[in-house]
Amino acid sequence: METIYTFNGEDITMLMCVVIREVIREIAKRENLNFEEAFYDFYRSDTYKTLRETENALWAEPAGYIADMYFAEKQKKQVVCA
Template sequence: MEGKYFFNGKDISMNLYIQIRDVIDIIMEKSNLSFPDAMGKFYHSKTYKALQNTENTLWAESAGYIADRYYEEQEEAQINK
């Protein structure tokens, strides 16, 4: 089903949406970005794509942990430019 996320047959969509919101809040605060800018940057990241793959259980980590993965990805992208 599109727009729904499942893990072991259980609907975890709300858990995932809350994680996404909290990660975007962290990005907004740490990077001094507006909500639309922070959301756009996160939605276009590999970290966001990994978060959508419910089998890897990244969604079960804290928002801070996920945001750290996002920032590591950003740092790696800067190094590889």
């Protein structure tokens, strides 16, 4: 597997893939979406962009915590647009 994500010089690509998958599963479960729909929504979020910045170590948090961040972001955007 190609190295895509690193932390302190270590390859964490596989771990990031697992974390991303678990976050998407949590989003899909909470919003009653299929995996692909949840993936698309998460992929476009600022939370996903933050997660990709591995030096902040957000990837080390539980998937539920990251999903909570996603939902807080989504709610904030809905309030601003309303």
